[in-house]
Amino acid sequence: MRAFKTESKKLLNLMINSIYTNKEIFLRELISNASDAVDKLNFKALTDSSIQINPDDLAVRLSFDKDARTLTISDNGIGMTAEELEQNLGTIAHSGSQEFKQEHAEHQGDDVDIIGQFGVGFYSAFMVASQVRVVSRAFGEDSAHVWESDGLEGYTIEDASRESHGTDVILTIRENEDATDSGLSERFDTYLSEWGLRDLVQRYSNYVRYPIQMMVTKSREKERPADAGDDYQPEYEDYQELETLNSMTPIWKKRSSDVSEEEYNEFYKASFHDWENPARSISFHAEGSLEYDALLYIPAKAPFDLYSRDYQKGLALYSSNVMIMEKCAELLPDYFNFVRGIVDSADVSLNISRETLQHDRQLRAIASRVEKKIASELVSLRDENRELYEQFFENFGRGLKFGIYQSYGAKAADLADLLLFWSAQQEKMITLAEYAAAMPDTQKAIYYAAGDNRERLAKMPVVKGVLARGYDVLLCTADVDEFTFQAMRNYQAHGLPKVYEDAAAAEAARKAQADGAEPELEDRTFELKNVASGDLDLATEDEKKDAEAATKEHENLFAAMKEALAGKVERVSVSARLAEAPACITTEGALSLEMEKVLARGPEADAGELPRSQRVLELNTKHAVFDKLVAAQAAGDAERVQLMAELLYDQALLVEGMLPEDPVAFAQRVCELM
Template identity: 70%
Template sequence: MRKFKTESKKLLDLMINSIYTNREIFLRELVSNASDAIDKLYLKSLTDSSVQVDQANLAINVAFDKDARTITVSDNGIGMTADELEKNLGTIAHSGSEEFKAANAEAQGDAVDIIGRFGVGFYSAFMVAREVSVISRAYGSDECNRWTSDGVEGYTIEPVSADDPAYRSEPGTSVIMALKENAEEANYDEFLSEWKLRELIRRYSNYVRYPVQMLVTKSREKEKPADAGDDYKPEWEDYTELETINSMTPIWKKRGSEVTDEEYAEFYKSTFHDWVDPARTFSLHAEGTLEYDALLFIPGQASFDLYSRDYEKGLELYSSNVLIMEKCADLLPDYYNFVRGVVDSADVSLNISRETLQQTRQLQAMARRIEKKITGELESMRDNDREAYEKFFENFGRGLKYGIYSSYGMKKDELAGLLLFWSAREQKMVTLQEYVAAMADGQKAIYYAAGDDRERLAKMPVVEAVLAKGYDVLLATQDVDEFCFQAMRDFTAKGLPKTYEDDAAREAAEKAVADGAEPEVEDRTVELKNVTSGDLDLASDEEKKEAEEATKANEGLFDAMKDALEGQVEKVAVSTRLAADGAPAVITSEGPLSLEMEKVLAAGPEAGEAPKAVRVLEVNAKHPVFEKLRAAQEAGDAEKVKLYAGLLYNQALLVEGILPEDPVAFATQVCELM
């Protein structure tokens, strides 16, 4: 027996027990090696006219023997001599494929794609096998040799005589694995079944360019005997047939004209276990320093676990048609976590087990290009198929908003244009770009109201007041909306018709357009404002003056109301946002924390420590209730002032969708008034 070197033994032990984490990938590695061996022979035939290869007969065979507890992977590729067995299998981490690829770099083309890189994939067989035998005959040689090892101490290499049943009469290699005995932590018998081997081939090696064949058991009805009577019952028999398990040609490598929408949809549903056709299918083909193909899908509906902690994002990653990772999370940003698809590149840098992708500039470049492609497709859907986009946004819009919030607004330039909100004036979903384009003259901000119900928001006094001014209000009903807007702060609308400061400039521009010039456009940045937060600056100078005078004249009343509310509000003031026939009072907030954000945080896991908004009670000085308050104050009826203050405050809270802190006390106050 030839001994493994000490460092090789350590590496082999590390590789079998640590590098690979999923034992079932052994078949992927051996099939990939077999594909490489066939590729080498095919390339040799392209460069050496004496080498004749019948491409139609090139194939990989997988077989199992349940009684002997063996699995065999065979190919009719280039094969190995005894020296090559020593060199390639006796030295851990020596890659014959990588060496061959480097030596034949110029000769390789689209017809040949060597998969192997590191020379350790073969040893993954020892995760399931107690002993591995490799029987190989090199092309052009009459010698056949056997390499055998238990993966512990060393290996043997010996010739195989022509009268030995294991002798190969044709060039190629057979890898025979004698499986380990079952243990408490592992059931190796599962690999000795037709369905399991078929599953592994289809999962990991479905798109290897050569047929992966296996004898499969099928059933058929026996021929009816000629002398069978009328009471004859059909009989069935089992038979075996050599079947190609893999599909070989990946759908993402085909031209778009060669694939129908139905075929794309079927691939999507079967691969990603969905029963609804994708809302959008698109592909990406990159050439140059980094080459890869991508086939991406936007699902037609959100998966049930999309917003759960257990959901895993990621695209299937292939290297030369061999599945490397089922979910490569690094290829998708979190806000596009709903996208499904496959990416295939022979250029990605893999670690030696192929199970973990190294963080490289190549990966980052692919991720950036994929993200840009997804954004472009969503913009196209938004502009050209609005109905489909609104359905998409209903399913996945929350994630886009969260992408802006979680990036502290850094991603607003990429994502803000994709957002949709309900327009109180237009009574439909609109983009922020559409909102700004339709803004009234003199409007300085995008106004929105945040809450949990569109109908309730539309009836809020502050919303009605803004609409009365001729300004639209966006009704935001998801819990992330307010946080998204706070992170954005403002929005820049692109390519809007240019506005002119004076009539002369406008007339000159109009004349230029009439003479054939292109209309001038500009980008316009507008602030986002919650209608319940701060000063909206919608009142005229006269209205502001009236409010200031009324506040000053009733300073004593407002101080008494604030005291009566016992610290629940920061101040009481006259409102400039309520119409004379509007609500008697409204709750607003000052500072960055709005009432809606307070509600969302209060519903979270740390509700007891959630911060409170700085509340302001704004009263309508033109409402009849205000006169009742003044009369009570002037009469010195402190109890009535306290009663009215509590009623107005709790009523305003209810309009905001917030329950009074003491509902019993509120009910008692109503009864007292009655």
């Protein structure tokens, strides 16, 4: 018995129980080691003409024996001498692959694709095996040697026999363990079954560059006997066949010109378990300080759990074709959480278990590039196939809006032009840029109305008032819309026709264009304004004078109505925005009526008193109802003024899609007035 050349018991215990969080990755590690051994021999043959091997014969072979409880991972690679067994397996954390990789760094990824880095992957075998036996014969050697250990105190190295060069790693798989009070049960039998091994290979090692083969059991119909009668029933028999379990060449490393759209779609459906083709496939290769390949997909429809707390975002992270993480959340921002795909890089610095990365800056660099690429592809989809983009936005637009709100507007510059809203004027979905391009030169803001129903919003008096002045209104029906606009505050439109300060400058520009000059363009910034909040400043000078005069003339009436509404409104005022309706409710401050409704539906509603919007009751002084109010005030009929004030307030609430605070009292007032 030879002792390990380290503090073996402590370090091996660390290898087996602390470094890896998932036992099933042992097969990934051992297959990666086998692939490295095959790669070394292949590289040796490429650089030494005296070595003759058939590259098609290079492979990794899996086999298992249920009765003996052994799993064998074999390769026909370069093999190891007794000294190399001592050095590579007897010295924990010594990586022969890493040394080879450094010596031939200029060929990495070309003639050679070494995976190993730390020299500890082999010891993951002890997570599932009670005994490990390694039989190896070095290329060019006549004799083989066997390394054997139980992973406790030490190991033995003895002479052995093997027909040809290569290595066999033979694991004696542990017995199943029943559940205890301190943990879950362990079903080690999974590693002694065809389906279990096939699943692990396809999940973690599907794209190792050499075939991973295994004898599998298949069924076939027996030949029909010559004397079989009409009542003959077909009989079947099982047989063994050598099958390659992995696909080897990853689709994301092929040139996009060599892959058809159908192939991309089929890979997406098979890999991400979707029945529909993706809306967009994105394949690109990045070079520089970090080199990586990426294949991304934008799904056609949102998964059912996309907006649930249990949904896990992330891209599959591979290193040299070996899967490191099934879902690396750091590669995607939350607002692109719907994107599925793969990133593969040999340059990322993995930790010792190869399950996470050591340097966040590498991950951030890749994530930044991925984010920009996704945004660029969405812009292309928006401009090239508007119908498909609108379908995409219906499924995933809420997340883009939430990205702006969640970042307090910091991501507005990146995401604002991807948003779509319903135009009340054009009666279709438009972008903010399209809204700005269609607005009159005199318009100074982008107007929107927020609610839960597009048809109701279009009929609201405050919306009609803005439309009547020739300005479009965006009808926003998502609960996050107004929060998004509050976070954005304004929108900068690029490349708009220049607005000149005076008629002379405009005329000079017109003449210059008539003589062949290019139209002057400029960037303009527009405030985002809710049509139901604050003063929109749309009134003409004459309308403002009329409102001031009416306010002064009916000052006592407005004071009486405010008192009648008992603190429900901040004030009662003359409206310059109403054309047909007798009254409307607007708000002052950051909290609108729609935001108040959204908060009332949220989980905070049960926690205590919610914030309330600062409401203003605006009256249309040209409406017949206002004349009735003036008459009641002049007659000293305080009760009628109060009745009409409360009724107008409740009616305005109904128009906003909100119930009166006391529906019974509202009904009684209507009957009393009738």
